[in-house]
Amino acid sequence: xxxxxxxxxxxxTTVKTTFHRETSVSIEIKADPAIVWAxxxxxxxxxxxxxxxxxxEGKIALGxxxxxxxxxxxxxxxxxxxxxxxxxxxxxxxxGQGNRIYTITKNGSGTVTFSMIEKIGGLMFPMYAKMIPSxxxxxxxxxxxxxxxxxxxMSSK
Amino acid sequence: xxxxxxxxxxxxxxxxxxxxxxxxxxxxxDAEDIVHDTYLKAIDKLHTFRGDSSLKTWxxxxxxxxxxxxxxxxxxxxxxVTDITKEAALNNRQFFQEAMNIRMTSxxxxxxxxxxxxxxxxxxxxxxxxxxxxxxFLKEVYxxxxxxxxxxxxxxxxxxxxxxxxxxxxMINIFEGRCALIKKEGVCHQCxxxxxxFNPKQNTQEELMKTDLVKEAEKGNKExxxxxxxxxxxxxxxxxxxxxxxxLHHLExxxxxxxxxLEKTVD
Numbered sequence: 001x002x003x004x005x006x007x008x009x010x011x012x013t014t015v016k017t018t019f020h021r022e023t024s025v026s027i028e029i030k031a032d033p034a035i036v037w038a039x040x041x042x043x044x045x046x047x048x049x050x051x052x053x054x055x056x057e058g059k060i061a062l063g064x065x066x067x068x069x070x071x072x073x074x075x076x077x078x079x080x081x082x083x084x085x086x087x088x089x090x091x092x093x094x095x096g097q098g099n100r101i102y103t104i105t106k107n108g109s110g111t112v113t114f115s116m117i118e119k120i121g122g123l124m125f126p127m128y129a130k131m132i133p134s135x136x137x138x139x140x141x142x143x144x145x146x147x148x149x150x151x152x153x154m155s156s157k
Numbered sequence: 158x159x160x161x162x163x164x165x166x167x168x169x170x171x172x173x174x175x176x177x178x179x180x181x182x183x184x185x186x187d188a189e190d191i192v193h194d195t196y197l198k199a200i201d202k203l204h205t206f207r208g209d210s211s212l213k214t215w216x217x218x219x220x221x222x223x224x225x226x227x228x229x230x231x232x233x234x235x236x237x238v239t240d241i242t243k244e245a246a247l248n249n250r251q252f253f254q255e256a257m258n259i260r261m262t263s264x265x266x267x268x269x270x271x272x273x274x275x276x277x278x279x280x281x282x283x284x285x286x287x288x289x290x291x292x293x294f295l296k297e298v299y300x301x302x303x304x305x306x307x308x309x310x311x312x313x314x315x316x317x318x319x320x321x322x323x324x325x326x327x328m329i330n331i332f333e334g335r336c337a338l339i340k341k342e343g344v345c346h347q348c349x350x351x352x353x354x355f356n357p358k359q360n361t362q363e364e365l366m367k368t369d370l371v372k373e374a375e376k377g378n379k380e381x382x383x384x385x386x387x388x389x390x391x392x393x394x395x396x397x398x399x400x401x402x403x404x405l406h407h408l409e410x411x412x413x414x415x416x417x418x419l420e421k422t423v424d
């Protein structure tokens with residue numbers, strides 16, 4: 001699924017195949033892309049505005065490694081590498097199991113479309129697929145938290 | 158603008174400029190040097206000043222650029238600066254002897270809790286990223302508009318809003334977790350403890366209750382309490398207030414302790 005074909009209503013959708021699972025969400029945000037980007041790339045600030053992330057250690061920059069703790073599995077630390085970093089447009093981090101892709105697209109009406117896609121899988125995927133919780137709820141929360149915080153900042157005086 | 162007129166207007170702004178740089182660098186010497194360099198640079202470039210912004214905005218732009226290049230301004234402290242420096246002070250008899258001497262002999266050696274509250278904000282604000290610290294001071298203490306801050310810091314309005322919102326939120330969270338003045342579970346009682354040392358005959362609680370920040374604390378509106386804290390900073394000139402000698406001595410101590418602490422943690 002591409003950003004263009006995703007509904008921008010903040011509702012997550014998941015597509016499952018035998019070897020992969022892909023969850024995506026897209027939402028319209030009335031804010032400057034610089035604000036959305038700043039929120040997405042300031043690691044230590046995440047827990048303040050994002051209710052799905054409990055901590056991120058490290059620097060979110062191209063080639064850097066980060067340690068992320070999420071509400072999805074509070075005991076686990078995800079060790080991820082920042083694979084793409086295109087200011088105000090695209091951020092990708094991931095590990096051997098999959099990638100999380102964030103994109104920001106300007107709409108020209110003072111809004112941006114924020115999208116987030118995570119594709120996980122591989123040949124061994126069918127063996128552990130049932131152990132991985134659904135991402136839908138946390139994706140929706142992530143997107144709505146980002147929208148709320150970005151729009152609060154944008155409308156501040 | 159003639160040099161005479163500039164000098165006249167500079168006199169009216171220099172106090173704010175100096176306190177701003179002091180709060181960013183935490184160094185008396187650096188604040189004085191940067192303000193001096195700002196004056197020289199402004200005189201040198203005076204022919205380019207067209208009045209597109211106010212003179213105050215123009216001077217703060219020059220000073221902010223000099224501050225951004227200053228190593229002490231660039232150094233970022235830790236949120237628990239007051240714990241680290243308190244421990245160092247307790248192990249430093251000379252610090253207390255000097256402070257007591259200032260208290261007894263200087264006309265600017267009074268201890269007032271609200272002056273310490275302003276001092277404390279200065280120290281803790283150095284844990285923010287520099288851009289956030291600059292924005293918070295420029296907007297909340299020196300009352301620049303967002304549009305003026307974009308000029309001063311040569312950045313976009315969106316980024317100024319981001320730095321301001323994030324810096325302000327972080328400071329609110331830090332004080333909410335630490336400051337016993339605004340929350341009973343707060344871990345830091347330093348302003349009360351120091352009042353007991355420097356003003357032993359005073360009833361500390363009564364003194365604290367004279368401060369709006371403390372009076373309003375029980376209502377618990379974090380944003381409002383932050384605004385009251387900023388009001389205290391606006392009203393205090395750290396170089397001229399009744400407690401300036403005592404607080405500047407304390408600030409120099411904290412800066413030296415933090416510089417050593419940061420050197421050690423980098424090693």
